[in-house]
Amino acid sequence: MSQDYKFSIREVSEICHIPSKTLRYYDEIELVVPEFRDEVSRYRYYSKDQLITLCIVRKLRTMDFGLKEIQSIIKGNKADDLEKNIETKLTDLLDEINCLQKKYAATSAFLQRLKTGVDFLNIKEDLNIEGITIEEIPEANLVYTRKTMTNYSNVEVSVYRWVEIIDLCEKMNLKNKGTIFVTYYCNPLEQFLYTDTDIEFGITVESVGDDDCFRPFGNFTAATAIHVGNYADIIHTHIRLVQWINQNQYKIIGPVSEEFIISPLDINNIDEHVTKIIIPIEKKNQK
Numbered sequence: 001m002s003q004d005y006k007f008s009i010r011e012v013s014e015i016c017h018i019p020s021k022t023l024r025y026y027d028e029i030e031l032v033v034p035e036f037r038d039e040v041s042r043y044r045y046y047s048k049d050q051l052i053t054l055c056i057v058r059k060l061r062t063m064d065f066g067l068k069e070i071q072s073i074i075k076g077n078k079a080d081d082l083e084k085n086i087e088t089k090l091t092d093l094l095d096e097i098n099c100l101q102k103k104y105a106a107t108s109a110f111l112q113r114l115k116t117g118v119d120f121l122n123i124k125e126d127l128n129i130e131g132i133t134i135e136e137i138p139e140a141n142l143v144y145t146r147k148t149m150t151n152y153s154n155v156e157v158s159v160y161r162w163v164e165i166i167d168l169c170e171k172m173n174l175k176n177k178g179t180i181f182v183t184y185y186c187n188p189l190e191q192f193l194y195t196d197t198d199i200e201f202g203i204t205v206e207s208v209g210d211d212d213c214f215r216p217f218g219n220f221t222a223a224t225a226i227h228v229g230n231y232a233d234i235i236h237t238h239i240r241l242v243q244w245i246n247q248n249q250y251k252i253i254g255p256v257s258e259e260f261i262i263s264p265l266d267i268n269n270i271d272e273h274v275t276k277i278i279i280p281i282e283k284k285n286q287k
Contacts, residue, residue, distance in 0.1 A: 006036055006045035016054045023054075031071050032057065063089055102175050105206070109178035110266075117262035117274040124228040132225050132244050137278060139219040142181065143169055144202035152197040154184070157231060157264050165201045168213065177204040181217060181278075183257040188242050188279070191256075192235050217257075220280045223250065226261075227277060230270040234258075234277070241277055254280030 013020045026032045027044075032053055034044035046054070053074060060070045065085070073085055145165055149158070162180065169176045184191040185198035208214035223245050227237040238256070245252060259276040260266075267273070 005048050007048075007051060008043065008045055009034075012046050012051060012054065015051060016058060018054060018058055026054075026057070029067065029071075031067060031074070064093065065089060105175050106178055109176075113178060113261055114266070117272075120226050120228060120261065120274050121272060132223060132241060134221065134223055134281075137218040137220055137222050137280075140177075140179075140204045140217050141206070141208045142202035142215050142217045143172065143174060143176075143205050143208075143213050144200050144215060145213065146185075146198065146200040148196050148198050150196050151194050152191060152199065153194045154191040154197075154234070157260075158199075158201075159265070161199070161201045162265060165203050169203055169205065172209070172211075175206040177206065179204045180260045180263065181257050182260070183217075183255050185255050188252060188256055189235070189238060192238075220254065221282065222278045223281050224279070225277045227275045229273060231264060231273055231275060232270075234275060238277060241279060245279065245281055249284045250281040251284050252279055253282050 007015070009020050009023050012018070012023060023032075027034060032046075032050055035047040035050055036045040037043070038045070056074065057070055060073065063086075065073070069085065073082055076082075143165070145161065145168065147161075149161075165180065166176075181200075181202045181204070183200040183202065185200065186195070191197050191199070202215075202217060204217075205214075208216075223241060225237050225241040225244075227234045242252075257278040259278060261274040261276055262272060263275075264270070264273055
């Protein structure tokens with residue numbers, strides 16, 4: 001064969017834009033082995049056909065094919081086999097895209113919660129003085145678990161229940177928005193009295209299914225207060241909010257909820273935890 005159709009490793013590297021180290025590795029695993037060897041210099045050379053093969057390898061690598069997959073494709077050298085491999089790869093890539101979209105949505109929601117929490121941290125002195133608001137709670141979709149917890153006292157976050165709801169969300173392949181609500185199906189403040197308490201842990205999700213673990217949350221008027229700092233002290237903010245409701249001619253019409261804006265599972269600094277207490281209310285009848 002003419003010398004014009006023999007290409008050194010350096011030439012192949014420049015033509016195909018593949019590092020020499022990679023070419024030597026391809027040789028080592030017998031993916032593309034140089035076809036010629038100079039008997040005098042012992043230098044190895046690639047043929048023109050092998051340049052084409054290396055271009056195919058490079059293209060398949062950009063599509064995220066593994067070397068074993070590429071080796072099988074090159075060995076088979078059939079268009080219909082290549083078509084099947086490409087179809088399979090597209091399915092894999094679509095799964096990766098969906099996974100990345102879920103991660104992006106969860107990370108974006110986390111960032112928004114942090115921004116909200118940091119805003120409250122910057123005005124925490126004002127919140128401790130008053131910080132009570134009447135607001136309309138927008139409707140959101142929840143996936144939730146609801147169980148009775150024995151001898152319960154709301155002085156710390158139940159890590160087990162927290163992890164359980166996150167795992168359920170992942171198991172059902174849901175895009176969660178990252179906000180966790182804990183709802184107490186008892187009289188206000190009873191969750192602090194070491195009684196058997198019916199408690200719901202829910203996390204906001206983009207869409208709901210037909211299972212019993214989905215429900216809407218919100219779409220009501222509520223009195224809210226922000227608790228900044230140690231969750232073990234949140235009882236004082238609950239008491240202040242309940243007293244405010246009674247003193248301002250409102251009545252409680254639904255279970256108390258807590259929204260974790262910056263939670264103990266977000267940052268391990270009790271001074272920077274931010275929790276929103278939500279109590280559904282309506283105005284007492286005026287006589």
